[in-house]
Amino acid sequence: MALGKKVMTHPSRSLDEVIHQKNRLGILAVLAEADFVDFGYLKEVLDLTDGNLSRHLSVLEEQGLVSIKKTFEGRKPRTIVDATRRGRKALNEHLRAMQELINRVGVKEK
Amino acid sequence: MALGKKVMTHPSRSLDEVIHQKNRLGILAVLAEADFVDFGYLKEVLDLTDGNLSRHLSVLEEQGLVSIKKTFEGRKPRTIVDATRRGRKALNEHLRAMQELINRVGVKEK
Numbered sequence: 001m002a003l004g005k006k007v008m009t010h011p012s013r014s015l016d017e018v019i020h021q022k023n024r025l026g027i028l029a030v031l032a033e034a035d036f037v038d039f040g041y042l043k044e045v046l047d048l049t050d051g052n053l054s055r056h057l058s059v060l061e062e063q064g065l066v067s068i069k070k071t072f073e074g075r076k077p078r079t080i081v082d083a084t085r086r087g088r089k090a091l092n093e094h095l096r097a098m099q100e101l102i103n104r105v106g107v108k109e110k
Numbered sequence: 111m112a113l114g115k116k117v118m119t120h121p122s123r124s125l126d127e128v129i130h131q132k133n134r135l136g137i138l139a140v141l142a143e144a145d146f147v148d149f150g151y152l153k154e155v156l157d158l159t160d161g162n163l164s165r166h167l168s169v170l171e172e173q174g175l176v177s178i179k180k181t182f183e184g185r186k187p188r189t190i191v192d193a194t195r196r197g198r199k200a201l202n203e204h205l206r207a208m209q210e211l212i213n214r215v216g217v218k219e220k
Contacts, residue, residue: 025125032215
C-alpha cells in the first residue's frame with residue numbers, strides 16, 4: 001500500500017465495544033449455543049470471578065442484550081441468564097463484521 | 111444445552127486482549143495489508159485522535175508487535191509504523207481464534 005493511498009474507513013470501526021470485549025463476547029457466544037445457562041456455568045466456562053462476571057452481565061443487561069432471572073431450585077438460589085432476541089441479533093451482526101475483517105486480512109496456514 | 115452439561119473451556123478465553131481491543135486490532139489489520147503506513151493514515155482510517163492512536167501504538171510497541179520510526183520527508187517529520195514479524199504472526203493467530211469462535215456459533219443470514 002502506498003502512503004498516499006486514498007483513505008477509507010476500516011471494518012474494525014464498526015465493532016461495538018460492548019459486545020467486542022472478550023468476556024462479553026464469550027457470554028453471548030455461550031448463550032448463542034444454549035436456551036439459557038446458569039451463572040455458575042458461565043463463570044466456569046469463561047474462567048471469571050463472581051464479580052467480573054456480574055459486572056459484564058450488568059453491562060449486557062443494561063443494553064438489553066441479556067436477561068437475568070433469579071430462581072430457586074428447591075432451597076438453592078439460582079441465577080439464570082438468557083440472551084434476548086436483540087442480544088442474539090447483535091452478536092450475529094458482530095460476528096459478521098469480524099468475518100468481514102478476517103476475509104479482508106486473510107488467515108494464513110500455520 | 112442442559113444446565114448440568116459438562117463444562118469445557120470456551121474459545122473466547124484464548125483471545126489476547128492486547129490484540130483483541132478494537133483499535134489495536136484495527137491497527138494490526140491495516141498493517142497486515144501494507145508494508146508500512148504513516149501515523150496520519152492510521153489516525154484517519156481508524157478515526158482516532160493523536161493521543162488515542164499514540165497510546166494504542168505504545169501498547170503494541172511494548173509487546174514487540176509494531177515498530178515505530180520517526181523520519182523526515184524534506185523538513186516535515188513523519189512517523190512510520192510497521193508490524194513486526196511477531197505482530198503479523200500474533201494477528202494471524204488471533205484471527206484464527208476468532209474464526210474458530212465464528213464457526214462454532216455460526217453466522218446467520220440477514
